[in-house]
Amino acid sequence: MSPESMTEIWVYLSAQPLLWLTLTLAVYLLALALHRKAKGHPVVNPVLVSVSILVVLLLVTGTPYQRYFDGAQFVHFLLGPTTVALAVPLHAQLKRLLAMGGPLLIALVVGSLTAGLSAYAIGALLGASTPTVISLAPKSVTTPIAMGVAERLGGLASLTAVFVILTGIFGAIFADGILRRLGVKDDASIGFALGLASHGIGTARAFQLSEQTGAFAALAMGLNGLFTAITLPWLLPLLAPLLK
Amino acid sequence: MIAAFALLLAFQLAGEALRVALHLPVPGPVIGMGLLLVYLIARRGPSESLRTTSGTLLQNLSLMFIPAGTGVMLHGARLFDEAGPILVALVASTVLGLAATGLTLHFLTRKRKQEAPR
Numbered sequence: 001m002s003p004e005s006m007t008e009i010w011v012y013l014s015a016q017p018l019l020w021l022t023l024t025l026a027v028y029l030l031a032l033a034l035h036r037k038a039k040g041h042p043v044v045n046p047v048l049v050s051v052s053i054l055v056v057l058l059l060v061t062g063t064p065y066q067r068y069f070d071g072a073q074f075v076h077f078l079l080g081p082t083t084v085a086l087a088v089p090l091h092a093q094l095k096r097l098l099a100m101g102g103p104l105l106i107a108l109v110v111g112s113l114t115a116g117l118s119a120y121a122i123g124a125l126l127g128a129s130t131p132t133v134i135s136l137a138p139k140s141v142t143t144p145i146a147m148g149v150a151e152r153l154g155g156l157a158s159l160t161a162v163f164v165i166l167t168g169i170f171g172a173i174f175a176d177g178i179l180r181r182l183g184v185k186d187d188a189s190i191g192f193a194l195g196l197a198s199h200g201i202g203t204a205r206a207f208q209l210s211e212q213t214g215a216f217a218a219l220a221m222g223l224n225g226l227f228t229a230i231t232l233p234w235l236l237p238l239l240a241p242l243l244k
Numbered sequence: 245m246i247a248a249f250a251l252l253l254a255f256q257l258a259g260e261a262l263r264v265a266l267h268l269p270v271p272g273p274v275i276g277m278g279l280l281l282v283y284l285i286a287r288r289g290p291s292e293s294l295r296t297t298s299g300t301l302l303q304n305l306s307l308m309f310i311p312a313g314t315g316v317m318l319h320g321a322r323l324f325d326e327a328g329p330i331l332v333a334l335v336a337s338t339v340l341g342l343a344a345t346g347l348t349l350h351f352l353t354r355k356r357k358q359e360a361p362r
Contacts (some may be wrong), residue, residue, distance in 0.1 A: 028307045046306040051313040058317060065318050072311035078301065079308040081252035083273035084259070085298035087280035088290050094281075103352035110348045115341025119333050126329035132322065136333050140341055143312055144271035158315060159322065163330075165313040167338050175342050184346040188353065193346035197338050204305035214302070220345070222274055229269035 014063060020071030027053045040208060042173045047165070047201055079200075083142070086203075086218040093215035096188070104192065108220065111196045112227050115140040117239065124242035131156050133243060137236060138228055139163040142199040145225040149232050164199065171198025172205035191216030196224045248297035255280045 013019045031049035038044040058068055069076070090097070097104070120137040128136070134155035138146040143164050150160035175194045184190060187210055194202035195217030203221050207214035259276030262268065268275065284290055290298070316323070323330060 024310055025307075028304075028310060047309050047313055050306075050310045051316065054310065054314045055317045058314070065315060068314060069311055072314070075308060076311040080256045080273040080276075081249065082301040082305055082308055083271075084252045084255045084276040084280050085301050087255075087277045087284060088295060088298040089302065090277075090281055091284040091289065094285070100349075100353060103349055106352060107345050107349040111341055111345030114344035115337055118340045119337035122336055123329050123333035126332055128326050128329035128333065132326055132330065136330070136337075139334065140338070142271070142274070143309075145269075145274070148269070148271070159319055161312050162316050162319050162323070163334060165309060165316065167334055168309065169313075170335060170338050171342060174339075178339060178342055179346045182343055182347060184350040186350065186353070189346045189349040192349050193342045196345045197341035200305060201309055204309075207302055207305065218277075222277060225274055226270050 014061065015067065017071035017074070020063075020068045021074055022071075023057065024050075024054065024072045024075055027057075042176070042205065045169055045172050045201075045205075047172070047204075048169045051165075079143075083200075086222070089207075089211055089215040090218055093212060093219075096212075097215070097219055100188065104219070104223075107189075107192060108196065108223050108227060111193065111220075112140070112224050112231075113235075115197050116228060116232060117235065120236065120239055121242055124239070130154070130243050132159065134236070135160040136163055138232060139167045140197050140199060141225045141228045142221055145229050146199075149229055153233060153236055165201065168198045168201025171202045175202060175205070176209065187213040188216050192220040195220030199224070245293060245297050248291070248294040251294060252276075252280070252297070252301075255283070 027050045028046065030053070031046040034049055035044045035046050054068070058065065116137050119139055120133055123133040123136045131154065134153050135150045138149040138160060141164070143161055146160050146164045147157040151157045171194060175198060176190055179190050179193060184193070190209070191206045191213035194206045194213070198205070199221050203214060203217040206217035255276040256273050258279055259274070260272030262275050263270065263272045
């Protein structure tokens with residue numbers, strides 16, 4: 001095949017959704033294989049590895065993100081039905097969840113306020129710009145809620161999505177190590193903390209640990225999304241004096 | 245499998261409809277999750293195909309964050325300019341959030357039962 005026709009094929013395919021959809025799945029499968037090869041070590045996080053490879057691929061080929069997303073949106077869309085599917089493990093653990101109702105609600109309030117307000121306060125005190133600080137506050141909750149909250153309060157929705165993903169990856173990598181070091185070793189507490197502080201990516205990590213851990217993470221993710229969406233719009237104005 | 249997938253989509257759709265109708269601050273899929281939970285309680289558990297389909301989707305939850313995560317490339321300049329405050333704020337607040345949640349739940353439930361079996 002001549003170089004000209006290779007270029008022609010590339011120009012055609014790189015403009016098609018099919019190419020970037022296929023590459024997203026292929027890169028994910030590669031990341032999963034690496035994850036297995038590393039015996040499930042949390043640093044070889046499938047989201048982190050896949051995103052890194054794809055960003056390099058897009059930069060090297062000069063492909064704009066929007067063209068990539070035209071293909072990848074089919075995968076992105078599955079986030080909706082998969083969130084709904086979290087009801088299945090929740091139902092399987094329902095008895096245990098209900099028996100722990102009181103402690104779970106207290107942990108929700110303490111954890112949610114700590115995660116959101118500390119992000120805002122630290123960002124503000126270190127002199128980050130106002131849109132950045134506002135976009136930081138909802139970073140522990142699931143992407144669609146975080147983006148909606150940030151936008152309403154004067155942050156940048158797409159920047160918030162990046163903070164949400166970075167927070168999720170960080171939590172997925174380090175949460176069980178940090179919690180174990182603090183003496184927190186039961187699957188309920190680890191799962192609930194993972195889902196609360198690191199939403200869906202933390203929940204994905206929790207399901208790698210066990211189904212019970214995953215169920216607690218799914219519950220925490222849903223509750224924290226709800227709680228943050230309701231409380232953050234009232235709480236953030238109280239911290240506004242911290243902004244430069 | 246298609247029937248189970250259609251059921252998940254139907255609950256998502258119902259969630260979206262409720263969100264718009266009642267101006268709820270929570271996204272449609274999260275409301276759909278709540279509705280499906282109510283349905284599962286009423287039905288006393290999922291069908292075999294719903295269990296399998298949900299299991300497959302949830303095992304691959306990581307995959308679904310990749311398209312949005314790749315959007316990090318759009319914010320290179322801001323992330324670079326404000327790297328210090330952003331990094332410290334994200335890492336410290338996530339560690340604090342994890343610790344506050346995990347320790348609170350751990351101490352509140354410790355008396356009642358011993359470490360749960362894996």
